[in-house]
Amino acid sequence: MRILFAAPDRDLIECYRKIFETDFGETVTAFDGAQVLMLTASESFDVAVLDRSLPRIKYGRVLERVTAQGIPVIALASASSGGENMAQMPGERAVLTYPFMPEEIIGKIRVIEGSPEQAENRGKGTNGDEA
Amino acid sequence: MNKAEKKFRWYAILVIFVLLTGLLVIINGVNFTMAAQDADRITEQIAGRQGSFGRMEDGVNAPPEGGFNAPPEGGNKDFRFGPMGPDSPEMQESIRYFTVSFSEKTKEAKTVAYQISSVTEDEAKTWAESLLKGETGWTRGTYRYRVYKYRGQKYVTVIDQARELLPSFRILLISAIGEAVVLLIGWFVLKAIGKKIYAPIREAERKQKAFLTAANQEFRVPLTVIGGNMELIERRYGPDEETRSTRRQLGKLGDLVDQLETFGLNGKETARAEECRVSEIFRSELGRASAEFASRGITLQQEIAPDVTLAANTEDVRAMIGELVGNALKYALTTASFALKKENGHVLIEAENDTDLPDGSVDQVFDRFTTLENAEGSTGLGLSRVKEIVKALNGRIAASVSGGKFLLTVTL
Numbered sequence: 001m002r003i004l005f006a007a008p009d010r011d012l013i014e015c016y017r018k019i020f021e022t023d024f025g026e027t028v029t030a031f032d033g034a035q036v037l038m039l040t041a042s043e044s045f046d047v048a049v050l051d052r053s054l055p056r057i058k059y060g061r062v063l064e065r066v067t068a069q070g071i072p073v074i075a076l077a078s079a080s081s082g083g084e085n086m087a088q089m090p091g092e093r094a095v096l097t098y099p100f101m102p103e104e105i106i107g108k109i110r111v112i113e114g115s116p117e118q119a120e121n122r123g124k125g126t127n128g129d130e131a
Numbered sequence: 132m133n134k135a136e137k138k139f140r141w142y143a144i145l146v147i148f149v150l151l152t153g154l155l156v157i158i159n160g161v162n163f164t165m166a167a168q169d170a171d172r173i174t175e176q177i178a179g180r181q182g183s184f185g186r187m188e189d190g191v192n193a194p195p196e197g198g199f200n201a202p203p204e205g206g207n208k209d210f211r212f213g214p215m216g217p218d219s220p221e222m223q224e225s226i227r228y229f230t231v232s233f234s235e236k237t238k239e240a241k242t243v244a245y246q247i248s249s250v251t252e253d254e255a256k257t258w259a260e261s262l263l264k265g266e267t268g269w270t271r272g273t274y275r276y277r278v279y280k281y282r283g284q285k286y287v288t289v290i291d292q293a294r295e296l297l298p299s300f301r302i303l304l305i306s307a308i309g310e311a312v313v314l315l316i317g318w319f320v321l322k323a324i325g326k327k328i329y330a331p332i333r334e335a336e337r338k339q340k341a342f343l344t345a346a347n348q349e350f351r352v353p354l355t356v357i358g359g360n361m362e363l364i365e366r367r368y369g370p371d372e373e374t375r376s377t378r379r380q381l382g383k384l385g386d387l388v389d390q391l392e393t394f395g396l397n398g399k400e401t402a403r404a405e406e407c408r409v410s411e412i413f414r415s416e417l418g419r420a421s422a423e424f425a426s427r428g429i430t431l432q433q434e435i436a437p438d439v440t441l442a443a444n445t446e447d448v449r450a451m452i453g454e455l456v457g458n459a460l461k462y463a464l465t466t467a468s469f470a471l472k473k474e475n476g477h478v479l480i481e482a483e484n485d486t487d488l489p490d491g492s493v494d495q496v497f498d499r500f501t502t503l504e505n506a507e508g509s510t511g512l513g514l515s516r517v518k519e520i521v522k523a524l525n526g527r528i529a530a531s532v533s534g535g536k537f538l539l540t541v542t543l
Contacts, residue, residue, distance in 0.1 A: 098351030
């Protein structure tokens with residue numbers, strides 16, 4: 001399973017890259033919206049974990065482009081319950097609010113990993129290459 | 132802060148209103164009392180002359196020769212140079228009055244004096260008869276009367292004091308208008324003053340909110356990183372007491388961060404009200420916690436009335452009940468009981484648990500970051516969060532410790 005993990009905090013990225021690589025396989029990281037768009041345009045991913053506060057390009061635009069490629073998105077938000085940021089935006093498969101424990105995000109990725117859509121993608125060997 | 136500012140303005144205007152009204156009541160009261168005293172002096176003089184200024188049998192106070200333009204014999208300077216008071220001869224001439232005598236034997240009414248055009252003689256007699264039971268006082272608003280006896284007859288004298296009372300009524304009217312104007316001006320002045328007084332407090336509150344919101348946001352990612360790194364350490368070296376302890380502390384910090392945010396420290400508006408099923412929420416929260424109560428050896432008692440609903444945001448009510456249950460879970464020694472009922476149109480929630488706290492007031496439990504002596508290690512936010520929610524629902528909350536029982540009462 002190939003994961004794209006994008007967040008502005010380098011420690012966070014480094015820590016979760018190690019966890020994801022142990023649990024799921026190759027994990028590509030990005031620090032801003034522009035990198036995400038560049039990577040998703042040229043490479044394929046099974047899931048994208050995107051921080052909603054990514055700099056440089058508005059999150060809404062990044063989300064639109066990433067979901068258009070058929071990549072399921074897990075959003076990371078800063079606000080807690082009751083806040084507008086907690087609500088799931090169109091295209092997002094799940095939302096996690098900081099702070100979360102590794103098992104929570106691993107659980108979300110596993111749900112996507114086990115979905116029929118992913119099984120189909122795995123059968124084809126890639127994600128987003130159908131077109 | 133807006134509420135406190137409004138409260139200050141209302142209290143200040145209330146104090147001004149009470150003081151001003153008190154002062155004006157005293158001034159006008161004294162004024163009307165003096166007017167009544169003046170009127171009584173006139174009726175007394177008429178009574179002394181057996182009902183009429185014209186019947187001066189003993190010659191005392193007789194009009195001086197040459198009319199009222201000349202001073203009386205002996206020169207009473209007050210009449211000439213002083214104000215035209217009730218004793219002055221001119222006043223006697225200008226008084227509108229009538230006197231009716233009633234024979235005590237035959238009850239026959241006889242007009243003794245009639246110097247008034249506003250009533251007929253017959254009306255005067257009827258009017259006087261209706262006053263026989265009294266002694267002195269006001270009648271028909273601006274008329275002063277006196278009842279007295281002379282040679283086996285009862286006399287009733289009625290004088291018209293409308294002219295004399297007119298200045299008093301004017302003062303009363305001016306007082307009322309003046310008070311209204313002062314209150315209106317006072318309202319705007321207080322508004323301006325209030326804004327100035329509360330400006331630094333408002334600014335401090337804004338900064339506090341901004342700081343807490345920023346701090347809250349800044350805590351979130353580091354906590355996630357620490358959690359992730361703990362996971363990596365445990366994977367590499369295996370979990371031990373230190374890593375488990377760190378995880379527990381991480382959990383506490385996570386709760387604190389969530390609680391800080393749900394306080395509305397970032398200025399969120401209260402969520403929209405809806406038909407909230409309180410009974411169901413209560414049962415669900417107690418159901419979720421029942422195993423935890425049992426594992427801690429706490430006997431859980433509940434008396435939840437069915438179908439209790441409330442116009443409120445369900446998440447707020449759930450959070451409030453969750454905090455009440457969580458509080459009992461943390462601090463109950465052996466028993467915890469919960470009651471939900473509807474009383475006089477209000478929703479009443481009672482949460483009680485046994486405690487080793489001494490009897491007394493425990494209102495400080497609702498203050499942010501304040502904990503009681505049995506709550507070491509707590510964030511001190513749980514019950515203050517409950518109070519915030521209760522306040523937002525226009526309800527009341529009270530806490531007390533009595534006879535080894537800690538009781539929280541919420542009325543919504």
